[in-house]
Structure formats: C-alpha cells, structure tokens
C-alpha cells in the first residue's frame with residue numbers, strides 16, 4: 001500500500017488527459033473516430049480535429065443524432081468516442097443510449113464531459129448529477145468514473161480496446177492526482193488507503209476528498225479505508241463484502257444524486273448480506289442546486305472532506 | 321421569487337405609452353437607446369460574474385427590447401396575469417440579456433442584476449421561472465422552448481384567450497430535432513397565436529452554423545412545415561416591430577431575424593470566440609463607450 005496522497009495544491013482538469021490519450025489512440029488505430037455536438041472546444045477535441053478532420057464528426061447541437069450516429073459507426077467497425085457535455089449526452093439521448101448502444105450491444109464509448117456540478121453557476125440544467133442513476137439502470141452498459149488524469153487516460157485506453165458499450169465520466173472540476181501508478185482496472189475497486197474501522201467508497205471528484213477525510217480521521221484515532229470505485233457498473237461486490245467483514249461501516253461519496261448511483265449500488269450489496277453494516281450515503285438528495293460555483297455547491301451539499309470525515313466518525317462510534 | 325420594482329415599472333408604462341404615440345423615427349430611436357442601455361447593463365453583469373454568453377446576448381437584445389418595450393401585452397407588476405402574452409427565451413444561455421431587459425421593465429429591481437450568478441442568486445446562468453418573474457419556463461438545454469410554446473399556444477386557444485405566444489430560438493439551436501417535431505405540431509394545428517423568432521446570427525458555439533450542419537434554406541423549411549415566414553434585419557427595431565405585430569393568418573409565424581453575434585461591440589461582432597468569452601475590465605470600458613455613441 002503506497003502512502004496516501006493528500007490533495008496537493010496542484011489540481012487537474014481531466015479533459016486534458018482525455019484529449020491527449022484519445023489523440024494518441026487515434027494515431028495508433030484508424031478505426032478511432034470522435035463524434036460531438038458543437039462541442040469541439042468544450043470536449044477538448046481541438047487537437048483531434050486538427051490532426052484527423054475527417055474522423056471528427058460534429059453533428060451540431062443534436063445529441064440524439066450524435067448517439068445514433070455513434071451507434072451506426074460502431075456497428076460498421078469503427079470505435080466511436082461520442083463526446084458531449086454530460087447532462088445533454090445522457091439526458092437528451094437516454095433512449096438512444098438504451099436502445100442503439102446498450103441493447104444493440106454496439107461498442108460506443110460515451111464520454112460525458114464536465115459531469116456532476118462542474119458547470120456550477122450555469123445551474124441544474126447543466127449539472128449532470130442524475131447520470132449515474134440513469135445509466136446504472138441500463139443493462140449491459142459499463143459506467144466508469146475516473147478519479148484523476150492518470151486514471152482517465154488509462155480508462156480511455158481500456159475503452160478503446162474493450163469494444164463494449166461504455167460511459168466514461170470525464171471531469172472538468174480540477175482534482176489532484178490520487179491514483180499514482182495504478183492503472184484503471186475494469187470492474188475492480190482500488191484500495192487507496194487501508195483501514196480497519198470504516199470504509200469510504202468514493203468516485204471521481206470525491207476520491208481526493210475521501211483521502212483527506214481519512215487522514216483527518218486518523219488524527220482522531222479512527223482508521224478509514226478508502227476505495228476508489230471507478231467502475232460503478234458492474235460493481236466490485238467483493239470489495240464491498242470485504243469492507244463489511246473488515247470494517248464496521250461504509251460511507252459512500254459521489255458528486256451525484258443518491259437515488260441510484262454509487263451509494264445505492266453499494267447499499268444494494270450491503271442490505272442483501274446476512275449481517276449488513278451501517279451506511280451513510282453522501283451525495284445530492286433529489287434537489288436542484290441553487291446558484292453557485294462548483295466548489296460552493298460541493299460545500300452546500302455536504303461533499304467536503306470534513307463532511308466525509310464526520311460521516312465516518314459517526315459510523316465508527318455507532319458500533320463501538 | 322423576486323418582486324417587481326414599482327418605480328421602474330411605472331417608467332416602463334410611460335415608455336410604452338410614448339412609444340405607442342410616437343412616429344417611426346422616434347420609435348426607432350427609443351428602442352435603439354433602450355437596447356444599448358441593456359447591452360451596457362449586461363456587459364457589467366458579465367464582467368462582475370466573470371461568466372456569461374456575451375455574443376448571443378448582444379445578438380438578441382434588439383429582439384428582446386422590441387418585444388418587451390413595444391410588443392408584449394404584459395404587466396411587470398402582475399407577472400401572473402392570466403391573459404398576458406407569453407414570452408419564452410429558448411436560447412436560455414443568453415439569460416443575461418433577458419435579465420437586463422426584465423429589470424429595465426421593472427419585473428424586479430435593477431440592483432438585483434449585480435447578483436448575477438453569485439451564490440444563491442435568483443439570477444442563475446440560465447433562467448429559472450421559480451425565482452424570476454417574467455420567466456415563463458426554464459431553459460438552458462437547447463431545443464425546449466418551441467415545444468413548450470406550442471403547448472402554451474394550444475392552451476390559449478383551448479381557453480378562448482387572445483393572448484399570443486412568442487418564442488426566441490437560436491439558429492444553432494434549430495439543429496435539435498425537438499424543434500422540428502414542435503414545428504410540425506404547430507403547423508398541423510394552424511397555431512396562428514404563435515410567433516417564433518429565430519436569432520439568425522449564423523454562429524453557434526464553436527463555428528458557423530452552415531459549416532457545422534446546414535440550416536439554409538431555413539425559410540423554406542418552416543414553410544414546408546406549415547408556417548408563414550417573414551425575414552427581417554434583426555437589429556432594425558422598426559422592421560422587427562412590424563414583423564412581430566403583423567396581421568396573422570391561419571398559420572404560425574416564423575420571423576427570421578438576421579443578426580450579428582456580438583452586435584454593437586466592434587471587436588466582438590461576428591467572432592465565434594465571443595460565444596462565452598468574458599471581456600476584460602478594459603474591454604468593457606471600450607465596449608460601453610461604443611454603445612453610448
């Protein structure tokens with residue numbers, strides 16, 4: 001187990017690593033194409049467009065068309081990365097994702113850019129906090145939430161080779177590097193910090209905050225395990241069962257609604273075991289955000305390291 | 321929910337009265353001055369918030385000003401009045417332009433503009449009807465305004481009201497298929513109480529519309545869907561006023577308003593990068609001076 005990495009002052013927009021890796025893959029494999037919705041800039045596809053103008057299909061402001069076009073390309077032997085702001089990609093084209101991608105088993109990589117509340121003051125129409133719930137309900141669709149630039153890079157490469165219907169949540173809100181040398185491992189949680197009292201299962205922007213929380217909890221004598229659950233579907237159920245056996249409670253933390261995302265997925269495993277452990281689900285509880293920056297809203301909804309630590313301490317004490 | 325500012329609303333009523341009584345040249349001058357004041361207010365908001373969609377705001381402000389200061393039968397002090405005309409800004413990303421216009425008409429105090437996009441402000445980056453009087457439906461995702469407006473026009477007809485429904489659409493926005501489903505419904509039902517204005521500035525977020533996904537011939541498209549189509553200079557207030565108040569037949573009306581993104585600020589005009597770039601304090605001073613001319 002390598003030492004936990006605390007949020008360093010340096011933080012990164014994962015779209016940069018995403019774009020970089022996608023362009024590299026496109027140089028290696030001419031089946032790689034990108035499809036977008038007037039989002040060449042916001043999906044960071046400027047370099048891709050420069051190098052591969054013919055392989056960048058910008059359908060304009062038309063997400064349903066975008067996903068359908070992606071499916072058509074995939075069913076014709078291409079490997080399409082379909083890129084758009086996550087709220088519009090997932091919300092607007094949900095039925096295309098279900099029927100044309102997942103049900104048809106067309107290997108499209110859906111890239112939800114700037115997810116969660118990354119669009120801060122642009123408001124709930126531009127927030128993508130429902131995506132994990134919506135997409136987790138769709139059979140056969142992988143739901144991947146990388147935690148930092150290195151894992152984003154690694155997940156993009158995995159997706160290009162896996163040839164499966166997949167959704168990648170590509171973060172814009174800057175996060176510190178937390179995964180170190182560990183590559184993205186499909187379907188497996190990675191233990192970023194071991195602990196014996198409570199487990200925090202986190203994804204995306206919440207992972208670095210969970211590590212900070214664990215460090216702070218340690219100072220108060222509570223040992224917190226931190227799992228980076230970058231594959232939300234299919235879920236690493238074994239890692240959850242291990243957490244149930246080896247620690248006394250589980251906190252989940254996600255920049256999403258708790259009505260069906262990571263927390264709900266973990267809870268579904270926990271409650272079906274013979275001896276469930278107490279849980280706290282951190283996220284947004286069926287509420288539209290007020291006006292505010294991303295950082296402000298994360299605080300507003302109780303998604304800071306301090307909030308995660310408080311939840312972990314409560315669980316540690318509940319069962320003591 | 322914000323509340324009306326009675327003094328500004330009274331001034332707006334006087335403006336409307338003077339406008340109704342004025343000749344063409346005076347009318348043009350009144351709207352031109354008013355629109356440029358809103359441009360200036362909007363630039364200040366964007367500068368303060370460090371966020372906004374300045375190009376589309378400048379593009380649409382002559383349309384919004386003509387509607388609110390010349391055309392719409394509304395009452396800023398009675399935003400819930402049942403028989404008011406309905407106005408929907410489908411290109412919701414230009415909320416700044418709408419807020420500046422609504423505040424100038426007295427729907428809420430102009431001081432509120434300073435909170436634009438700030439923590440817990442009613443004035444979100446996209447308009448919210450739950451918080452802002454004068455906003456009829458929440459927009460932001462493109463391609464929602466026209467279907468909702470069709471519903472409002474059907475409702476007006478069902479309830480025997482003479483109210484009219486106006487909706488402003490971006491041109492890039494028309495790439496969304498939902499618009500064409502709604503256009504078909506409106507044409508099929510002959511919704512003569514519906515007017516859609518297309519802010520035809522020929523730019524979208526990242527490029528020109530015709531380079532991204534061709535919209536032309538836009539007039540023929542709407543005609544084929546059963547609409548009457550008028551085409552005007554979208555910065556000519558009198559032409560806009562005429563088109564928006566023209567006698568209606570038995571079909572919905574589409575007004576294609578030819579506009580320039582960034583209109584009124586020389587260094588922004590027709591430049592795609594000003595879709596949502598934030599001007600510096602210095603640039604705002606320059607722009608404000610240009611608009612005062």
Ligand SMILES: Cc1ncc(C[n+]2csc(CCOP(=O)(O)OP(=O)(O)O)c2C)c(N)n1
Pocket residue numbers: 037038061062063088092373375376377379411413460461462463489490491492493494519521523524525581
């Ligand atoms: C469904 C959806 N997809 C994408 C966006 C992102 N977006 C915001 S504004 C914009 C361009 C709009 O262009 P246009 O309608 O021509 O408006 P204008 O140029 O007048 O600002 C885009 C793509 C969005 N708001 N909604």
